Amino acid sequence: MQLTKQTLTQRIDRVYDVLIVGGGAAGLSAGIYSQRYLLSTLIIDKGKARSFWMQELHNYLGLPPETPGREVLKQGKDHYLSLEGDYLNAYVEDVIDEGQVFAVKVRIGRQNPTYKTFRTRYLIAASGIIDHLPQLADLKNVFDYAGYNLHVCLICDGYEMRDQRVGVFGSSEDSLQVAFALGWFTPYITLFTHSAFEVGQKLRDRFAEAGYILNEQPIRQFLGENHQMSGVELENGAVVELDAGLVSMGSKYHADYLKGIDLTYNGGNLVTDAMNRTSHPRIFAVGDLKVGMNQVVIAAADGANAATQIWRDIRRAEGSRRSATAATAA
Amino acid sequence: MQLTKQTLTQRIDRVYDVLIVGGGAAGLSAGIYSQRYLLSTLIIDKGKARSFWMQELHNYLGLPPETPGREVLKQGKDHYLSLEGDYLNAYVEDVIDEGQVFAVKVRIGRQNPTYKTFRTRYLIAASGIIDHLPQLADLKNVFDYAGYNLHVCLICDGYEMRDQRVGVFGSSEDSLQVAFALGWFTPYITLFTHSAFEVGQKLRDRFAEAGYILNEQPIRQFLGENHQMSGVELENGAVVELDAGLVSMGSKYHADYLKGIDLTYNGGNLVTDAMNRTSHPRIFAVGDLKVGMNQVVIAAADGANAATQIWRDIRRAEGSRRSATAATAA
Numbered sequence: 011m012q013l014t015k016q017t018l019t020q021r022i023d024r025v026y027d028v029l030i031v032g033g034g035a036a037g038l039s040a041g042i043y044s045q046r047y048l049l050s051t052l053i054i055d056k057g058k059a060r061s062f063w064m065q066e067l068h069n070y071l072g073l074p075p076e077t078p079g080r081e082v083l084k085q086g087k088d089h090y091l092s093l094e095g096d097y098l099n100a101y102v103e104d105v106i107d108e109g110q111v112f113a114v115k116v117r118i119g120r121q122n123p124t125y126k127t128f129r130t131r132y133l134i135a136a137s138g139i140i141d142h143l144p145q146l147a148d149l150k151n152v153f154d155y156a157g158y159n160l161h162v163c164l165i166c167d168g169y170e171m172r173d174q175r176v177g178v179f180g181s182s183e184d185s186l187q188v189a190f191a192l193g194w195f196t197p198y199i200t201l202f203t204h205s206a207f208e209v210g211q212k213l214r215d216r217f218a219e220a221g222y223i224l225n226e227q228p229i230r231q232f233l234g235e236n237h238q239m240s241g242v243e244l245e246n247g248a249v250v251e252l253d254a255g256l257v258s259m260g261s262k263y264h265a266d267y268l269k270g271i272d273l274t275y276n277g278g279n280l281v282t283d284a285m286n287r288t289s290h291p292r293i294f295a296v297g298d299l300k301v302g303m304n305q306v307v308i309a310a311a312d313g314a315n316a317a318t319q320i321w322r323d324i325r326r327a328e329g330s331r332r333s334a335t336a337a338t339a340a
Numbered sequence: 341m342q343l344t345k346q347t348l349t350q351r352i353d354r355v356y357d358v359l360i361v362g363g364g365a366a367g368l369s370a371g372i373y374s375q376r377y378l379l380s381t382l383i384i385d386k387g388k389a390r391s392f393w394m395q396e397l398h399n400y401l402g403l404p405p406e407t408p409g410r411e412v413l414k415q416g417k418d419h420y421l422s423l424e425g426d427y428l429n430a431y432v433e434d435v436i437d438e439g440q441v442f443a444v445k446v447r448i449g450r451q452n453p454t455y456k457t458f459r460t461r462y463l464i465a466a467s468g469i470i471d472h473l474p475q476l477a478d479l480k481n482v483f484d485y486a487g488y489n490l491h492v493c494l495i496c497d498g499y500e501m502r503d504q505r506v507g508v509f510g511s512s513e514d515s516l517q518v519a520f521a522l523g524w525f526t527p528y529i530t531l532f533t534h535s536a537f538e539v540g541q542k543l544r545d546r547f548a549e550a551g552y553i554l555n556e557q558p559i560r561q562f563l564g565e566n567h568q569m570s571g572v573e574l575e576n577g578a579v580v581e582l583d584a585g586l587v588s589m590g591s592k593y594h595a596d597y598l599k600g601i602d603l604t605y606n607g608g609n610l611v612t613d614a615m616n617r618t619s620h621p622r623i624f625a626v627g628d629l630k631v632g633m634n635q636v637v638i639a640a641a642d643g644a645n646a647a648t649q650i651w652r653d654i655r656r657a658e659g660s661r662r663s664a665t666a667a668t669a670a
Contacts, residue, residue: 039401046499071369071640072412082402169376194655310401311641325524
């Protein structure tokens with residue numbers, strides 16, 4: 011059930027089988043599988059998964075290509091709640107490994123927050139990432155277009171940008187390299203540094219050879235209307251017309267709560283085995299937080315793998331049946 | 341487009357970037373991704389993927405839990421065709437590695453078939469498996485219930501069988517071991533051998549200890565109506581009432597067309613890397629045919645991985661742009 015400040019007191023002494031940090035595609039899929047294995051499950055979600063911002067999910071099997079990401083999340087949450095999984099809107103601050111269980115410290119509410127500790131046998135890190143966006147004076151202006159035709163994922167939206175005039179917004183030399191893969195879809199590419207970093211001669215030459223334009227001016231704002239970005243206005247007043255944008259500024263990894271636990275990372279991503287187990291036997295990682303492609307359908311599959319492996323672990327350890335009757339009584 | 345005997349002659353000289361054997365969840369997802377990477381793609385489908393038989397897909401993120409498998413396949417095929425992928429109803433008989441490309445020999449039509457050869461740079465094996473079903477005198481009777489409450493997948497449908505009286509239909513001692521995992525969901529288990537094989541004393545003791553009933557009589561038919569199996573009638577006339585069945589008789593692997601190519605298998609399953617590449621650099625395997633769990637959402641993710649890796653391979657090899665204009669002209 012959806013837990014509130016009022017109802018969560020009845021859950022506070024419970025040791026969950028599975029606690030999932032993050033209610034995006036990966037966490038919801040894990041929760042659906044976990045509840046269907048009769049494992050007691052709590053999803054803790056801080057709100058607004060990365061897919062929440064996607065206006066159209068073009069490549070998810072089984073859904074029309076104009077389905078918004080938030081519809082998948084809503085359907086998944088309804089599905090999970092229909093299986094009687096617990097769901098709490100809160101922020102996970104810390105996880106402490108107590109040996110048999112984890113203590114998960116949670117902040118609930120923004121104003122006058124309360125603090126609670128939940129306990130769980132297994133933890134699934136499904137808290138994902140969020141893309142850094144261009145820092146302009148008027149940030150609202152950026153949010154007007156992000157997820158519409160200001161894209162953050164080449165794999166997701168390269169097809170939509172084919173033969174379009176695309177602006178690439180980077181945060182470093184390295185981040186601009188995405189232009190060469192974008193070049194598969196369109197030759198009309200302008201690279202923006204927003205005067206935030208230098209570009210060396212070698213990369214300049216490669217851009218020139220590919221026919222890409224390098225623009226090193228500071229940007230004042232994005233132009234457009236009805237969430238369709240039509241170009242950028244520079245600080246010097248000049249306007250660059252564009253059909254679409256691709257932001258390539260790296261990501262924030264939502265994994266601060268794991269800082270007290272020794273886990274294996276590759277960059278910001280958690281390393282897992284094929285069943286999504288991290289280097290800690292009772293911690294699994296799913297979705298964008300783990301090594302691999304950042305795709306909704308892959309996140310959903312990760313959740314299936316992690317929940318299944320946890321079920322196998324618990325079933326083998328308990329060696330006994332847990333019928334629905336027994337689970338409800340527990 | 342949907343190819344027919346009439347239209348396929350215009351495709352016969354084309355070398356596809358990607359040819360996908362199988363139009364189930366894995367193949368359709370691979371096709372959607374592949375077309376979105378502007379790779380020319382042909383799906384060859386013999387019809388009736390394993391998920392076609394699923395009356396309710398209970399665990400696929402984003403779809404209501406009563407969605408039939410065939411609806412996912414229909415949505416996926418429409419999606420793929422809307423991206424201008426080619427699709428042919430036919431049977432792949434053989435694949436020959438010609439070095440740079442594969443020659444794929446296809447039989448089209450059941451009566452008065454015609455034979456054609458297609459060529460492709462990359463091959464995705466998405467042809468899956470199909471479950472062996474109990475061989476009764478009246479096989480139609482089996483098909484009446486399969487996919488309804490005569491299940492073939494414990495992970496998919498264990499939840500639906502919780503606390504139910506379940507008959508397990510095996511084909512060997514080993515195949516009956518699934519009962520111990522089923523025991524997580526229900527204690528009311530009857531094991532049927534259909535007089536087809538012997539059960540040793542050690543396993544008999546374990547069944548007795550778990551409280552499972554072993555029935556070694558030959559079965560005459562399933563009982564029930566409106567696709568809801570309500571029990572089995574034995575050859576001796578006795579009736580065993582059941583709420584559900586679980587068939588555990590192994591699977592046929594649809595991979596005969598790969599017999600001429602040296603690939604690494606684990607049992608009947610193709611071994612792949614994390615991006616679904618087999619031991620042959622230009623052959624990928626996705627869905628139930630590869631090592632891993634047999635789940636629709638995992639098949640869909642496999643398709644995303646395979647198509648993405650093929651795109652990376654081709655992009656790096658060609659080192660040049662392929663805008664939509666160029667791809668259409670090619």
